[in-house]
Amino acid sequence: MVHTVTARPTIRTVSLLGALVLLSACGTPEGETTGAGESAPPAGASDLGQPEDVATDLEVPWGIAFLPDGSALVAERDSADVVRVEDDGTVGDAGTVPEVSPSGEGGLLGLAVDPGFPEEPYVYAYYTTDSDNRISRLEYDPDGGGLGEPEVILDGIPSASTHNGGRIGFGPDGLLYAGTGDAGNPEDSQDTDSLGGKILRLTTGGDPAPDNPFGNFVYSYGHRNVQGLAWDADGSLYATEFGQNRLDEVNLVEPGGNYGWPEVEGTGGGDEYVDPLVTWTTAEASPSGAAVAGGSLWVAGLRGERLWEVPLTGDGGVGEPVAHLEGEYGRLRTVVATPDGDGLWLGTSNRDGRGEPGDGDDRILRLPLE
Known part of the structure; x- marks a missing residue:
């Protein structure tokens, strides 16, 4: 039998990160690609190895x-x-x-x-x-x-x-x-x-x-x-x-x-x-896929066209997020940890009707964690 909720969870201490910028245009969360400015990652960010194609010419x-x-x-x-x-x-x-x-x-x-x-x-x-x-x-x-x-x-x-x-x-x-x-x-x-x-x-x-x-x-x-x-x-x-x-x-x-x-x-x-x-x-x-590897949570961004790294502190808390690959591969849909935990597979989503496909899109990339 289905029951309705009667108790409420307590609020957690949170880390509010990123600029709280109000966007004037309404739209779906997978909205059109925008060109956001790049910023240098802070000290302590994970060192990603050189991305390489695993598979290309996939359909979303x-x-x-x-x-x-x-x-x-x-x-x-x-x-x-x-x-x-x-x-x-x-x-x-x-x-x-x-x-x-x-x-x-x-x-x-x-x-x-x-x-x-x-x-x-x-x-x-x-x-x-x-x-x-x-x-x-x-x-x-x-x-x-x-x-x-x-x-x-x-x-x-x-x-x-x-x-x-x-x-x-x-x-x-x-x-x-x-x-x-x-x-x-x-x-x-x-x-x-x-x-x-x-x-x-x-x-x-x-x-x-x-x-x-x-x-x-x-x-x-x-x-x-x-x-x-x-x-x-x-x-x-x-x-x-x-x-x-x-x-x-x-x-x-x-x-x-x-x-x-x-x-x-x-x-x-x-x-x-x-x-x-x-x-x-x-x-x-516009976060889609997520994976944990190398002590961080990795989040694939669609509209943001970047791979976010969120360091995990081990007590349910997080460090300051770091952006990787910003604007390099377009819309990023899915990220998964490799079975050995030493890297990531990252899937693009440029053929989903909202991206700008390039040669070889859509693709799966391999990213070593070094």
């Missing part, structure tokens, strides 16, 4: 999920194809997810590989259909059989041309988490009976996690559009969230936490809301 790569052998499955948003990218850059077809209906920001979005793979030979996909967003699991044979037919484990997630969320990932608890969007209905974000504007937590069979705070799929609420989920070594969950006209966010996610949307954008909503750890103006970020 959205989800990237590593397999145990070091290759990765990559979801192409608009084609609904999944490709397998080897560490040496070889690209092969893995299959197509049926019933995907790409429109606007929707389509084939997040991917996750079962943590028990290959004994549990499943890949999970979050995607948009004609009627909703849903999560399915598909059996995957890496030795030539490709993807099997999808088994829907959760449907009815609100969909629209914008704010579909779409990131999924397995937490240290072995449960599947999903970031959803408000699908243009902000009031859904405060409704714990709705799947929109939430972080959801479920079992691999499609049941709500047994200890979820409201007795349903909802893990946290009051979100606008979550497209990044990442865990640190202590098991803390960080989520990125698109703001509306003012402030994008990085949140430290608490079970049952209310993150304020649409009542609050950024900090200062009062004790019933959890303040973000980090805020940026929407021109600086």
Whole structure:
């Protein structure tokens, strides 16, 4: 049975970072590319090695999920194809997810590989259909059989041309988490009976996690559009969230936490809301994918066209964010840590209708952490 919230989380001490610049033009959080000025990174920033192409000429790569052998499955948003990218850059077809209906920001979005793979030979996909967003699991044979037919484990997630969320990932608890969007209905974000504007937590069979705070799929609420989920070594969950006209966010996610949307954008909503750890103006970020590696949280920026590094202090706090690769590769959609933890794979999103594709776009880059 679904329960409504009766208790409110306490407010956290926060670090409000970045310039709080009000933008005069309204728009979606994945708005048109702008040319922001570059700034030198402060002392102590991570030293990224020389980026190199892993794969090129992809069609809006959205989800990237590593397999145990070091290759990765990559979801192409608009084609609904999944490709397998080897560490040496070889690209092969893995299959197509049926019933995907790409429109606007929707389509084939997040991917996750079962943590028990290959004994549990499943890949999970979050995607948009004609009627909703849903999560399915598909059996995957890496030795030539490709993807099997999808088994829907959760449907009815609100969909629209914008704010579909779409990131999924397995937490240290072995449960599947999903970031959803408000699908243009902000009031859904405060409704714990709705799947929109939430972080959801479920079992691999499609049941709500047994200890979820409201007795349903909802893990946290009051979100606008979550497209990044990442865990640190202590098991803390960080989520990125698109703001509306003012402030994008990085949140430290608490079970049952209310993150304020649409009542609050950024900090200062009062004790019933959890303040973000980090805020940026929407021109600086429009944050999508997130990953933890090398002691930092890494956030891919779409409109901001940069890779943000947020140092983690190990006690739930953060240091000063540092911008990398600003304006060098256009819109950045997805970042994932390599299985050995020594680097990142970074996917561009210049063919999504809002970017300016160059030769080889879209691409996946390898970034060593030195």
